[in-house]
């Protein structure tokens with residue numbers, strides 16, 4: 308029986324892992340400890356999330372109001388992409404389903420047919436989340452009102468450092484042991500190569516049955532001691548740096564969405580929290596130097612900076628395996644995709660949920676590792692393709708960075724998906740894909756890509772019936788979003804009670 312679990316690292320990944328283990332394994336009598344360096348800082352940037360994050364906190368039994376207060380969160384209904392198609396273009400990838408369930412085929416097929424007859428139609432009028440975001444409105448979905456309303460997905464913008472602190476309290480009060488020390492050595496069993504123990508800078512030795520590597524980009528256990536190679540995706544995702552700076556909150560930037568503005572060699576984010584705004588410029592160092600990037604960021608922020616900008620370096624990609632011998636890497640130690648679709652924290656929770664379910668013993672370890680690795684890489688590759696989509700579909704005509712993105716050879720999986728959509732209007736979606744057909748369509752349409760043909764089946768609905776149906780969905784969405792309170796008022800009222 309393996310029942311001694313050691314988590315190396317205390318960033319967002321380490322504490323999310325510890326919290327879920329506290330809820331699951333500790334209750335079953337496992338011993339879990341987390342080792343965190345008192346000197347090595349965390350990345351601490353992950354501020355934007357996707358709707359699965361709401362479910363993760365619910366699963367932990369965390370009270371939403373308490374969480375929102377303590378991590379200074381705002382609500383997030385999607386991402387506003389500006390200048391991605393070409394300068395002046397503007398679309399929202401919203402978190403709700405597109406339209407309703409559709410009378411036969413998924414709704415997007417009806418929208419695509421409608422669009423052929425009404426080329427000026429705006430897809431955002433059929434996404435409840437986008438419609439609310441445009442109006443700066445928010446309220447919790449209420450299934451009692453309508454199925455359209457219950458389909459409103461939402462996530463949070465959070466202060467990542469406060470979130471790690473929150474989970475630290477959660478985990479340590481539920482039997483996770485917290486050790487503050489630097490790991491200086493990783494001892495492997497000479498015959499099996501399995502990790503036996505970690506040596507700390509005060510000479511303590513921490514032995515364990517199973518180790519979770521949350522040491523960030525260093526990947527001390529999986530990449531370092533177990534030598535699992537890193538697969539780079541930089542040929543598709545060229546950005547490798549970020550400059551980040553917090554700024555003052557204003558009434559104008561307290562919006563329920565993340566802003567992602569394409570810039571000369573990358574893009575800039577803006578994330579509103581209750582006490583400040585997070586900003587960052589993600590860029591490729593091959594096309595823009597660090598000084599240029601910093602000046603560009605400071606010239607584009609819309610309120611007073613609250614600190615000096617700081618720089619982070621990264622490479623897009625993943626480890627060839629996430630689970631090797633008796634070690635699983637979670638968080639940045641397992642791989643990284645730039646924050647364009649805010650997916651890193653999702654990948655953390657997905658990995659630890661999978662691990663909790665597949666938790667091994669000495670006999671089951673290898674076969675479970677194989678399964679875990681297959682599922683995790685499939686999920687990560689789908690997200691990779693979705694992120695690449697934003698870059699490869701750009702129609703910006705002047706900058707070398709964007710032109711190189713237009714001309715790059717795509718992964719086969721994405722090439723096929725695009726070909727299928729362009730020729731048949733079919734968006735293939737399977738359970739590994741975090742992003743729904745509606746998400747894919749909002750980026751495709753937002754960046755000007757419409758299919759050549761529609762599905763045969765869609766033409767069975769008479770035109771007048773289609774007109775009536777589309778108008779009714781649009782009116783319901785306009786009415787629902789119109790009735791909602793302003794995002795800021797909603798949060799203020801919610802936190803006062």
Ligand SMILES: Cc1cc2nc3c(=O)[nH]c(=O)nc-3n(C[C@H](O)[C@H](O)[C@H](O)COP(=O)(O)OP(=O)(O)OC[C@H]3O[C@@H](n4cnc5c(N)ncnc54)[C@H](O)[C@@H]3O)c2cc1C
Nearest residue numbers: 316317318319320344350353355490523638639646651652
């Ligand atoms: C520019 C940027 C923007 C991002 N934005 C988002 C976003 O909007 N949304 C999102 O979901 N994600 C985002 N991310 C990703 C997100 O920040 C990470 O997924 C998240 O912070 C998890 O990091 P981590 O815990 O894996 O690593 P880290 O935060 O680096 O933590 C590593 C931990 O390991 C410890 N450690 C390291 N070496 C040792 C040692 N020798 N001994 C003991 N301890 C050690 C450190 O002290 C630290 O506690 C962003 C990332 C970057 C780079």
